[in-house]
Amino acid sequence: MPPPRALRTHAFEVQDDGAPLVAREREVAAPAAGQLTVRVRASSLNARDLPITTGRYSRPVPPGRVPLSDGAGVVEAVGDGVTRFRTGDRVLSSFHPNWIYGPLPGWNNLYGLQLDGWLTERITVSEQNVVAVPDHLSFEEAATLPCAALTAWSALAGTGAGHTVLLQGSGGVSVFALQFARLFGAQVIVTTSSAEKGARLRELGASTVLDRTRFPDWGKRVRELTDDRGVDLVVEIGGAGTIAQSLTALAYGGRISLVGNLASGEGMDLTRFLQRGATLRTITVGNREDLEQLARTIGLHRLRPVIDRVFPFEQAPLALEYFARRSRVGKVVISH
Numbered sequence: 001m002p003p004p005r006a007l008r009t010h011a012f013e014v015q016d017d018g019a020p021l022v023a024r025e026r027e028v029a030a031p032a033a034g035q036l037t038v039r040v041r042a043s044s045l046n047a048r049d050l051p052i053t054t055g056r057y058s059r060p061v062p063p064g065r066v067p068l069s070d071g072a073g074v075v076e077a078v079g080d081g082v083t084r085f086r087t088g089d090r091v092l093s094s095f096h097p098n099w100i101y102g103p104l105p106g107w108n109n110l111y112g113l114q115l116d117g118w119l120t121e122r123i124t125v126s127e128q129n130v131v132a133v134p135d136h137l138s139f140e141e142a143a144t145l146p147c148a149a150l151t152a153w154s155a156l157a158g159t160g161a162g163h164t165v166l167l168q169g170s171g172g173v174s175v176f177a178l179q180f181a182r183l184f185g186a187q188v189i190v191t192t193s194s195a196e197k198g199a200r201l202r203e204l205g206a207s208t209v210l211d212r213t214r215f216p217d218w219g220k221r222v223r224e225l226t227d228d229r230g231v232d233l234v235v236e237i238g239g240a241g242t243i244a245q246s247l248t249a250l251a252y253g254g255r256i257s258l259v260g261n262l263a264s265g266e267g268m269d270l271t272r273f274l275q276r277g278a279t280l281r282t283i284t285v286g287n288r289e290d291l292e293q294l295a296r297t298i299g300l301h302r303l304r305p306v307i308d309r310v311f312p313f314e315q316a317p318l319a320l321e322y323f324a325r326r327s328r329v330g331k332v333v334i335s336h
């Protein structure tokens with residue numbers, strides 16, 4: 001049999017000097033056995049995409065790499081032996097392509113770093129690297145799930161009715177965490193940076209919103225608001241700069257899900273964890289099995305991701321500039 005023919009596609013590539021993304025026509029391999037080609041219809045931005053596309057990532061990004069881990073589209077062609085999907089199926093990407101279940105196999109097989117990502121019209125991947133899009137979601141909505149939603153899902157594991165959760169900010173992970181916490185019956189306190197964002201977070205179900213610019217000591221304020229009990233869980237996106245406040249806010253025996261490091265800061269005395277009897281759990285997005293369960297739950301409850309703004313494919317560099325400004329609540333999406 002002749003080898004499958006390569007297809008033409010348009011994609012955005014990272015440049016080696018941190019210069020803005022450049023659009024190019026490229027070849028995408030036709031699907032080999034076990035692979036499928038997706039006509040990508042939408043992608044979404046995450047915090048990691050900023051350093052990856054501007055030459056500031058902690059690991060090398062080869063010039064010419066196509067960025068973005070998150071995308072959704074239609075299966076356009078399938079290779080021999082593909083059984084999970086058919087042409088015409090709607091699919092979304094799995095953040096860790098080689099992590100199906102069990103423990104994390106490592107951070108060495110990631111879109112935008114070692115693999116070309118989803119800021120493209122077409123991509124060919126293993127059939128194991130995608131999951132079905134919930135029926136009620138648009139491609140734009142589905143493209144928000146692979147990283148931020150799954151991270152929030154993993155961070156909240158074990159949370160339910162009767163729990164109080166503390167979230168930080170109005171970005172992709174925290175807004176999904178707010179939606180899931182409410183779905184699970186938990187009460188939510190959120191810190192944010194403006195009254196306008198606070199109003200939106202209340203609309204989305206936060207019972208209390210604290211302006212972190214007015215209450216730099218928000219940990220103490222959270223204790224007051226919870227009759228000195230503290231919260232059961234903190235989804236920690238600030239990291240070094242916020243974790244001391246998070247520990248102050250935490251109930252005895254509570255848990256911190258460590259997700260991000262947006263707030264720079266000094267180290268802290270680890271005995272404070274012992275004093276609180278606290279558990280620190282690190283989050284590494286999640287595996288495909290969890291993504292499938294998350295997609296099923298979103299489908300059952302007809303939950304809709306919060307999208308701040310959608311940009312057309314040609315304006316992907318503008319979408320990244322807008323994302324960097326952090327004036328948004330929820331996700332920034334690119335429509336392909």
Ligand SMILES: NC(=O)c1ccc[n+]([C@@H]2O[C@H](COP(=O)([O-])OP(=O)(O)OC[C@H]3O[C@@H](n4cnc5c(N)ncnc54)[C@H](OP(=O)(O)O)[C@@H]3O)[C@@H](O)[C@H]2O)c1
Pocket residue numbers: 045046047048147148151168169170171172173174191192193194197212237238241242258259260261262263264283284285286326327328330
């Ligand atoms: N470990 C993992 O598996 C994983 C997965 C996904 C993301 N992450 C990391 O998690 C973090 C959040 O990701 P994301 O995609 O949600 O980012 P994002 O959408 O860019 O979130 C940014 C928001 O976070 C809030 N924020 C910024 N600086 C803050 C600070 N110093 N203290 C408290 N809040 C602050 C701001 O909201 P307000 O203006 O409302 O305060 C800001 O708009 C990033 O560090 C990212 O790299 C980790």
